[in-house]
Amino acid sequence: MKAATHEGGAIARTARGDALILADEDHRAVRVLDLPLGQGRAPFEVAMPGAPAQVLALPDRVLVTVREPGSLLVMKEAARTAGEAPAGPEGRRLVEVARVPVAADAWGVAVTPDEKTAIVTSAWTHTVTAVDLDAGKVRWTASVAREPRGVVVTPDGATAYVSHLVGSALTRIAVGGGAVSRVELPAAPLRTPPGKPLDASFGFAVAVSEDRVFAARHALGALGTQAWFGASTVDVMLLAGEAPLAPKHSGRAPFVRADKETRPDELTLPGGALGAFTQPRAMVRRGKTQSLLVAAEGIDAIVELDAVSIDPTNAVMRTYTVGSGIDPYLGVATTCGAPQGIALSADEATAYVLCRATYDVAEVKLDPHDGTAFAPAVSVVVRFADDPLGGDAATGRRLFYSATDRVTSGGLACSGCHPEGRDDGHVWHEARFNTSDGTHVNFVGMVENLPEEERVKGVPRRTPMLAGRIAEGPYGWHAESPDLPSRLVNGFGLHRWGGLPPHQQANLEARAAFLAAFLRRGLVTPPQEARALTPEEEKGKAIFLSDAARCAKCHVPESDYTDRMAYPMAKLPVRPGFDDEPQAEFKTPSLKYVAGHAPYFHDGSAASLEDLIARNGNRMGQTEHLSLEERAALVAFLRTL
Secondary structure, three states: OOOOOOEOEOEEEOOOOOEEEEEEHHHOEEEEEEOOOOOOOOOEEEEOOOOEEEEEEOOOOEEEEEOOOOEEEEEEEOOOOOOOOOOOHHHOOEEEEEEEEOOOOEEEEEEOOOOOEEEEEEOOOOEEEEEEOOOOEEEEEEEOOOOEEEEEEOOOOOEEEEEEOEOOOEEEEEOOOOOEEEEOOOOOHHHOOOOOOOEEEEEEEEEEOOOEEEEEEEEEOOOOOOOOOEEEEEEEEEOHHHEEOOOOOOOOOOOOOOOOOOOOOOOOOOOOOOOOOOOEEEEEEEHHHOEEEEEEHHHOEEEEEEOOOOOHHHOEEEEEEOOEEEOOOOOOEEEOOOEEEEEEOOOOOEEEEEEOOOOEEEEEEOOOOOOOOOOOEEEEEEEOOOOOOOHHHHHHHHHHHOOOOOOOOOOOOHHHHOHHHOOOOOEEEEEEEEEOOEEEEEEEOOHHHOOHHHOOOOEEEEOOOOOOOOOOOOEOOOOOEOOHHHHHHHHHHHOOOOOOOOOOHHHHHHHHHHHHHHHHHOOOOOOOOOOOOOHHHHHHHHHHHOOOOOHHHHOOHHHOOOOOOEEEOOOOOOOOOOOOOOOOEEEOOOOOOHHHOOOEOOOOOEOOHHHHHHHHOOOOOOOOOOOHHHHHHHHHHHOOO
């Protein structure tokens, strides 16, 4: 018997095909649902030591990544002994047989074809770990770039490829010994302004076939009609030579912007002005039809793409809408909202979809693509849990993940730039420019997303992290919003192409109140290791608190390392491709979790903490006098916050 897949996900089908296994992160549980769905049997719940991120069902065991404490759990199905009460549906239960500690924030998992070695990604701690499954021990660990997420192993078992939440490059790791190298995979090269490689973000999902690797993400700044943030993409890398399949764009832009008329010889993105989908949260390969199924969190749909196309995103085969019960006032789904995981039946005729925002599993019959008549439909939906927050926060959760409410979102949800409340690492262009409905201040991914005749570039604005850093106002880089709801209303108008659709202020404030409730209660802070400081870190702390350095004067430890005040600052050099800053006052940002979200400054011009301290001089506090050793100690302390 073979495993259904060798890659983990939020949902998995057992090798026997008789059950689904779910990673229910918000309830800190793994759930088992018997197949077929809709038979009235309650799901069986298995409590976890922490929040589970992914599950992977092998023929003889189930692997579960647990975020905190970072670990890989090995579980087996235990038979019911004589006289024992049923543990779940038909007596099914899972018991832990091994727990392997790995780096904190364990998230993705894949296994080698022989099912002997598991490769685990740990996001916040930027670590990848290989685990010997038979021995239950770590074989090696490797430090990689920021926020590793998806992971696959090549068919020969020799190489693992890792995608990242931030950046377009993949990480290549030799399974045998853990040697790490960077592999460039340009984001949406056919939609890239000539000579300008794009940033990428939201790289949760990666898949592999016999000869290629597929990476789903956002190409920030990709050209398209009304492409304010860019476009979603599935980029393809050939395993032979690790070469991108799509060539670089070297001529006229193939997609028109919103201020131009489409010409017959120009390509257009399927699915609307922003493309086929947003927020690609999961992806599986459907071998029989040579297609990819992408869970589009933002539009509550599964999008099927041609896997052999040079640009799968421009070859949409079918869209399966899973979200339903649309709230008439808020425009978001109340059933099957924010799909986050996909599992296929053994015959690949059915997809089982886990929906994060509403705690549902949907059964979706898939188009056979054999020429027969087919009407896409969700056949069964099972709700496996209630929202643990309830009330306004539960409504805010649906708004946070969904890009379908035109008032809240311009086609990209809050989670599109702030995945899991973290950040995309991108420096946006904040510009005032004219669209079809007047002149507005909006964010765009690259200057090429702006209308040509505007002749503006915008000022640089780096995406801030939210989780653990929104305790009190004011908010915004200039401290322009006194409280969180007002900041959210402000954001409704910035994150889009053009202005807000006409709406009463009360409706904007209601949406902001729902979102604020979720942001305050629903976002999980990154992990922090509880330990004593090293001598170097203690030295850095003393420097930080000293009257000579004056760091703590504004970054007040007692209030999350910020005084929440805006100060006039000496201007930074104008970044190439941006306009000069008209306003020099900037709010003191919190330093909580500062080590994990480079780049730094409001304009993202400092690539690392070392770079920030080296360039700071006396602009913020007084660090010009510090020796190289003292600067290193200060950076070491900052990494502990």
